[in-house]
Structure formats: structure tokens, C-alpha cells
Amino acid sequence: MSLPLIREAAPSDRRQVAEMLAEVWGGGDFIMGVWREWLSSPSGDLLVAEVDGRVVGIMYVEYRPAGEAYLAGARVHPRYRRRGIAAQLTLECLGRARSRGKTLATLATSVENLAAQRLAEKLGFRLRARVVRVRASPLSRGQVDRVRPLGPEEAGSAEMWARERDGRPLKFDWYSYSTLTADDLRLYAEEGFAFAVGRYDGLALWQPYSFGGPFLMLDYLSGSRESARELGVLARLEARRFKLERVYGQVRASEDTLKGLVEAGFRHPKTRGMLVYEKPL
Ligand SMILES: CC(C)(COP(=O)(O)OP(=O)(O)OC[C@H]1O[C@@H](n2cnc3c(N)ncnc32)[C@H](O)[C@@H]1OP(=O)(O)O)[C@@H](O)C(=O)NCCC(=O)NCCS
Numbered sequence: 001m002s003l004p005l006i007r008e009a010a011p012s013d014r015r016q017v018a019e020m021l022a023e024v025w026g027g028g029d030f031i032m033g034v035w036r037e038w039l040s041s042p043s044g045d046l047l048v049a050e051v052d053g054r055v056v057g058i059m060y061v062e063y064r065p066a067g068e069a070y071l072a073g074a075r076v077h078p079r080y081r082r083r084g085i086a087a088q089l090t091l092e093c094l095g096r097a098r099s100r101g102k103t104l105a106t107l108a109t110s111v112e113n114l115a116a117q118r119l120a121e122k123l124g125f126r127l128r129a130r131v132v133r134v135r136a137s138p139l140s141r142g143q144v145d146r147v148r149p150l151g152p153e154e155a156g157s158a159e160m161w162a163r164e165r166d167g168r169p170l171k172f173d174w175y176s177y178s179t180l181t182a183d184d185l186r187l188y189a190e191e192g193f194a195f196a197v198g199r200y201d202g203l204a205l206w207q208p209y210s211f212g213g214p215f216l217m218l219d220y221l222s223g224s225r226e227s228a229r230e231l232g233v234l235a236r237l238e239a240r241r242f243k244l245e246r247v248y249g250q251v252r253a254s255e256d257t258l259k260g261l262v263e264a265g266f267r268h269p270k271t272r273g274m275l276v277y278e279k280p281l
Helices: 011-024 031-040 085-099 114-122 152-166 182-191 225-241 255-263
Strands: 005-008 044-051 054-063 068-076 104-110 126-136 147-149 170-172 177-179 194-197 202-211 213-223 246-252 273-280
Touching (some): 011 054, 011 068, 031 044, 031 068, 044 085, 054 085, 068 085, 068 177, 085 104, 085 114, 104 177, 126 225, 126 255, 147 225, 152 194, 152 213, 182 194, 194 225, 213 225, 213 255, 225 246, 225 255, 246 255
Parallel strands (some): 068 104, 213 246
Antiparallel strands (some): 005 044, 054 068, 104 273, 126 246, 170 177, 170 213, 194 202
16 A cells, blocks of 8 residues: 555545445445535644545644644544544644644544544543433423523623633534634523533523424533532423523533432433544644
8 A cells, every 4th residue: 555645635536535435334324514614714724544546534623723633523433443544634634633723633523433442542632521412301490500601791700710710621523523702602691502600600592593403402511419419400491492402511520510410300422422632743
């Protein structure tokens, strides 16, 4: 086999990429849905690995504000695995991020994906957080005494609280993760989708989504057991108010927060979760 060539993807690669993805997870990969967006994004590079004129690997790096880069969409054709192709794609992404002045690279993978975890560890990524998927049904009646909307002017102090509690807090960003910033908090607060308990004992951000069916997505939730319980109950009540079918969430695995959410009627499958890795550049 000749050495893989790593290069930027071109529109004409689409057919070959689709063929390759059909072999990876039996089709149904979200990547074809974001192909054009990734290909033409001014804030990211979509790379492919080519061997003997054939596309056998793909990876996307997104350049984010505040010095961060996010790696996503790592896929290598099953017949070309364990030949260093994903490692080469990752190193190219890291190099590009570094030359844009980025200082931290982040990626996420499922707790079940040992190959991706080993790959990240081999390339010097460290585990930053485990994120648990939670879900609940909407609720028509429930008692919430201490939760209040977060004011946009509180964004700075709420961000400081989250940083003290979580280290660098993570926000779910629709199939990716980013560091929660004061700007995020201000935006959710202005939209009416940021809630706090006290100043502060708990904090949650969510938004209504429609994808398959309408649901409420908890993008961030952290707090003591009692605060998490109240925030969870409010999320379920809000879902009913907006006529949504479910509440989903991606929450950092902290024992008290998860206990509170379980008391609020959330479930979290034991095995399904994500590991978020990071590497200083
Ligand atoms: C994960 C994936 C991208 C790795 O691609 P790859 O080209 O085979 O990876 P590399 O050959 O560059 O592997 C580099 C290192 O990662 C680790 N690694 C890769 N695959 C592994 C596996 N199946 N089991 C254990 N370690 C693995 C090893 O340390 C390997 O080094 P080594 O071969 O010298 O031991 C590929 O398996 C794949 O496409 N999987 C399906 C899609 C997927 O899960 N993507 C990641 C989503 S986050």
C-alpha cells in the first residue's frame, strides 16, 4: 500500500466518502448531513486521507473562539485500519489548529469506542470529563420553589461559579462540546432558556429542538443534588408547556447532579455516555 496522502476534501470526493461511510457504521452516518457545511466552513477544515486515488479516511477540525479547536468525524475505511491513517489525520488537524493560534484541542467519543479512546490517548489527549445522557418525559404538575430565570447581567458571575464547580465547564453543542462561556450564558439568558438556583447552587441551560420529534435539550446542568432535582423538574414542566415530546440532556457525570436528576424522574442508561478528551497545543 502506498503512503496515505492527507489533503483538504473537495466537492468531488462526496461520492467516495459516502461509499466509505456506508462501510463504517452500516450507513446512517450524520457526516453526509453536514458534508457541505463542513466543506465550505470558513471556521474549519475537512480533511481526507487518500490511498492509491481512493478516499479511505476523513476528519474535520473546527476552529472555535477562545483558543479552542474541536476534532470530529474521524472515520477510516475498515480495510485500511491500524495503519496510522487516523493518527495522521489527527496530527494534521492539530498542526492546522496550532498554526491558527489555537491552544487547546478537544474531541469526544462514546464510552464504548475503545479504538477512538486508545487513539486519543496515544496522541497525548487526556480525559477531561465523562458526560452522561439523561432523558425524561414531560411533566404536567410539579413543585419548583427555588429555581429562577438567570438574568443576562449575571452571565459573568454564573460563569465563574460554573468554572469553580466544574473546572472548565462543558456545554453540549449538538453533537459536539465546547467550554461554557459567559457569552453562552448571556445568550441563553436573553432567550429565556437559562435558569439558576440561588446565587448560585445550580445552573441549567436548555433549548427546544425539533429533530425527528420535538424535544427539550438540556445543554448544561450542574448543581447540588437538591438544585439539580428542581432544575430537572422545571425542565420537564417546560417541555410540557412547549408541547414537546421528550427531555434529553448531556450532563457531566457528577454524583450529586445525577442523583438530583434521578429524583426529578430522569433516567440515564449505565453504558451510554461520552468521554471528552483534550490536549494542550
Ligand atoms: C477509530 C478509527 C478512526 C481509528 O482509525 P485507524 O486509522 O485504524 O487508527 P490508527 O491506525 O491511526 O491507530 C492509531 C492508534 O490508535 C489505537 N487504535 C486504533 N484502533 C484501535 C483498536 N481497534 N483497538 C485498540 N486501539 C486502537 C492504537 O493505539 C493505534 O496504534 P497502533 O496501531 O500502533 O497500536 C477507526 O477505527 C474507525 O473509523 N472507527 C469507526 C468510526 C469511529 O469510531 N470513529 C471515531 C468516532 S469519535
